[in-house]
Amino acid sequence: MRKLFLPILGVVLMSGLTACMKSVDSSTEQYTQNDTDIKNYVTQSNAQWTPSSTGLYYRTLVAKPTAKQAAVGEEVEFTYKATNILTGAIVDTTIKGYPVYYPLGVNSILPGLEEGVSLMREGETTALLIPSYLGYGSEAKKNLPAYSVVRFDVTLNRSRTQDEQINEYITAQKFMNIESTGTGLRFIRTKEVAGASTPGIGQTLTIRYKGKMLRSASAFDSTxxxxxxxxxxxxxxxxGFEEGLAKLKIGESATIIFPSTLGYGTTGVVSNNRYVITPYAPLRFDIELVSAK
Structure with missing residues (x-):
């Protein structure tokens, strides 16, 4: 196919939360220094921190023990502040009113941050002590030298399934007359042509289309x-595209929205080592069926 679904536009990951990772062996000086810095910080904080098997330390600051826990494949919405544990200087932070949205389980943000978020429940705030081999590695950041430990204070606002994402999107867009199919496809006919014929299997359809992820302002592909x-x-x-296209009559237009099970599943689409379509991403397509032959 000439164009449809090719990775041609957009980068969806948060560049401030990614790093050029370099493997750190447990016998190296950087590993030893990170371990020492974390243990000193934990001792001086006079608080209870829990170590994980990977080297991450975490401490729940606001607990919501009965709330929903974040799950792989769901979209997590969170805010954070990152600081240098040795100086207290701010390394990075979200802006008020602009949380981060991320599909949990994609493994494209800092490993220590992803691990920490996966342990959280909605409404909780957790402090994470992330060694360099789970953090920014050899990459220096503002107020953070290479191979440094970074603290993240993270608040998990929500964790949403794909159905929840789609339903909230439909409500926000004020779509009407939504047809839901057994596969999970939502079909919204935006232009109806009375008496028009429905194309059959094997026919060549001349179409226009635009495809985008629900949270993206721009299309990843368009005619x-x-x-x-x-x-x-x-x-x-x-x-999802096949199913939606088959429901159109000649001259009609529709918006179709479908979960990743009808799209790119757990793989997504990658270009230049960046996701153009993330795994677990629901997609929207606007399609016009111009003619058929």
Missing amino acids: GTSTFDAVLGRNTYVK
Whole structure:
């Protein structure tokens, strides 16, 4: 296929939370120094910290023991402040009113931060002491030299399933007359043509389309004002697109929204070592069926 679903636009990961990782052996000077710095910090804090098997230390500051725990594949919404544990200087922080949204389990943010968030429940605030081999590694950041321990104070606002993401998106967009299918597809016909014919399997459809992730402002792929010829029923495209396209009559338009089980699943789409479509991402497509032959 010439264009549909190719990774051509956009980077969706938070650059401030990624790092050029360099493996650190437990016998190295950096590992030993990180371990010493963390243990000194824990002692001086006069508080209870819990070590994990990876070297992360965490401490719950605000507990919500009966709240929902974050799960792999869900979109987590959180805020954070990162500081240098030796100086207390701020390394990075979210801006008020602008939380981070991230599909948990993608393993594309700092390993220590992802591990910490996975331990949290909605509404909790947790402090994380992240050694360099689970953090920024050899990369120096503002107020943080290379191979340094960083503290993250994280508040987990929400963890949402794909169905929850889709339903909230539909409500926010004020879509009406939504048809939900047994597969999880949501079909919203935006232009109806009375008496128009429905194309059959094997026909070549001339279409226009635009595809985007629900939280992305820009499309990852689009025909623009041009058109594209797609053959119906050959399972050439992702399941959600095939299903939505088959429901259109000639001359009609629709918005289709579907979960990653009908899209790119747990793999996503990668270009230049960056996700253009993340794993576990629900997708929206706006499609116009121009003609069929």
